[in-house]
Amino acid sequence: MISFIVDFFSYSFTVNALIASLLISIAAGMVGAYIVARRLVFLSGGITHASFGGVGIAFYLGVNPILGAAVFAVLSAFGVELLTGRLKVREDSSIGILWSLGMAVGIFFVFLTPGYAPNLMSFMFGSILTISESDIWMIFGLTVVMAIFFIIFYRAILYLSFDPSFARTQGVPVELFSYILMGFMALTIVLSIRLVGIILLLSLLTIPPSIVNTFTKRFSSIILWSMLVAFTGCLGGLVVSYTLNVPSGATIILILIIMFIFAKVYRYISVFLKQSKA
Amino acid sequence: MAKILDVVSASAGYNGELILRDVNFEVSDNDFIGVIGPNGGGKTTFLKLILGEIKPSTGAVNYFPNGNRQTLFGYLPQVTTIDKSFPISVLDVVLSGLQGQKGLSGWHKSADITTAKKIMERAGIAHFANNPIGQLSGGQLQRTFLCRALISNPRLLILDEPNTFVDNKFEKELYALLQELNREMAIIMVSHDLGTITTHVKTIACINRHLHYHPSNRITSEQLASYDCPIQIIAHGPVPHTILHEHHD
Numbered sequence: 001m002i003s004f005i006v007d008f009f010s011y012s013f014t015v016n017a018l019i020a021s022l023l024i025s026i027a028a029g030m031v032g033a034y035i036v037a038r039r040l041v042f043l044s045g046g047i048t049h050a051s052f053g054g055v056g057i058a059f060y061l062g063v064n065p066i067l068g069a070a071v072f073a074v075l076s077a078f079g080v081e082l083l084t085g086r087l088k089v090r091e092d093s094s095i096g097i098l099w100s101l102g103m104a105v106g107i108f109f110v111f112l113t114p115g116y117a118p119n120l121m122s123f124m125f126g127s128i129l130t131i132s133e134s135d136i137w138m139i140f141g142l143t144v145v146m147a148i149f150f151i152i153f154y155r156a157i158l159y160l161s162f163d164p165s166f167a168r169t170q171g172v173p174v175e176l177f178s179y180i181l182m183g184f185m186a187l188t189i190v191l192s193i194r195l196v197g198i199i200l201l202l203s204l205l206t207i208p209p210s211i212v213n214t215f216t217k218r219f220s221s222i223i224l225w226s227m228l229v230a231f232t233g234c235l236g237g238l239v240v241s242y243t244l245n246v247p248s249g250a251t252i253i254l255i256l257i258i259m260f261i262f263a264k265v266y267r268y269i270s271v272f273l274k275q276s277k278a
Numbered sequence: 279m280a281k282i283l284d285v286v287s288a289s290a291g292y293n294g295e296l297i298l299r300d301v302n303f304e305v306s307d308n309d310f311i312g313v314i315g316p317n318g319g320g321k322t323t324f325l326k327l328i329l330g331e332i333k334p335s336t337g338a339v340n341y342f343p344n345g346n347r348q349t350l351f352g353y354l355p356q357v358t359t360i361d362k363s364f365p366i367s368v369l370d371v372v373l374s375g376l377q378g379q380k381g382l383s384g385w386h387k388s389a390d391i392t393t394a395k396k397i398m399e400r401a402g403i404a405h406f407a408n409n410p411i412g413q414l415s416g417g418q419l420q421r422t423f424l425c426r427a428l429i430s431n432p433r434l435l436i437l438d439e440p441n442t443f444v445d446n447k448f449e450k451e452l453y454a455l456l457q458e459l460n461r462e463m464a465i466i467m468v469s470h471d472l473g474t475i476t477t478h479v480k481t482i483a484c485i486n487r488h489l490h491y492h493p494s495n496r497i498t499s500e501q502l503a504s505y506d507c508p509i510q511i512i513a514h515g516p517v518p519h520t521i522l523h524e525h526h527d
Binding site for chain 2: 037039154155156165173213218
């Protein structure tokens, strides 16, 4: 056991992975609680997948794929707003269109890129090995800025999510805040791609708040406990994937799903016991 | 009595389409104004206009004494737009009515919670304070939103269809409470129900693209017709008339 722990921490990439997991779990707790409460999960899925278009173009141009993904994530977030608001396309249809458009653009440019794109798979499914120190600094910056925003404006965020038109009468700049939060959402998604990959990312945002929501209906508790649940999933996933030599992203998601099932079963049984006692 | 707000020759609508034309209107302290009119006639647009949610395309809306509107109103919107599974407690919903006074980054002090509890006591929902709103009945939810509207101690209480989805018992209590509150604040109440309006309000505004103000709470069908106020009345009380004239411009 001791030798396992020593082994595990003796590689710099596992230390990087742990620090990144912790920071991403903190960011994902805030963003996840927000998108689940406001029912923006499908929109988040669209943004996540559309960002692959940016990855493809970045490969083709030979620039940092995370930069390409960030540009596409933000563009697709505003694209949904434009299609739905100005062009009167129904929102779920807009999301569906941009979701597949981004994937199509990505595949198109990856195909055009001469030679083999070696870490393409890591973008689809995540790869802990590819997390560099500069990635960690970017995630750190985002997490700190977002945490400050959530602490200062917690009440305004809660009220505008619950009842935007009432919040507006209370002087909350609902549109501005929604855009800022959408920006945070897009950036959190992009910076989490390295950890779990585009295809698996939605679960990292939605499973922890869904688990916590089983036990509490308080928004602040959902944010804080989601961070802990997400980090537990990441930690478990990293250890299991290191031990069994399986992909880390998929392992993290599977562990979160197992926690979700346990939470639901536990809840079901405890409600059943309470009822049979009464 | 001091004027709270006035609307001067205002027109308003969405995407270039005018819903309300040339509206003149004013509210003073202790007014109790019933707002009636057909669906699609502009009642909601009118509320958004005076709440400052939309700007008039011509004319103006002025707030007194100093143009600051956020601390003026308590607002009870229609319940239909609420997501009942949203993770928020009854107490937090009530406290959200203070955000306009607290400012954007405001946190609550224990005094705010005491105020909230006092108002919730009066509305009979204090024992639900820490429950999620998903566990409330229609009447309890409406009480919660009424507390949210009242916690800021507003000069003007604006109610949009407060009697939809509530039981008779709550409706009676609500109107008794409104009479009491009217001694401290002005009230604007939108309702479909002319029977209720005429028994509880002091004056009536009829909205159908234009606004016609009736400075009493007695309206006959002849008066309504002469004011061009075609409204569809569902009278539960002793007000036996239905008027279905079309409005011709």
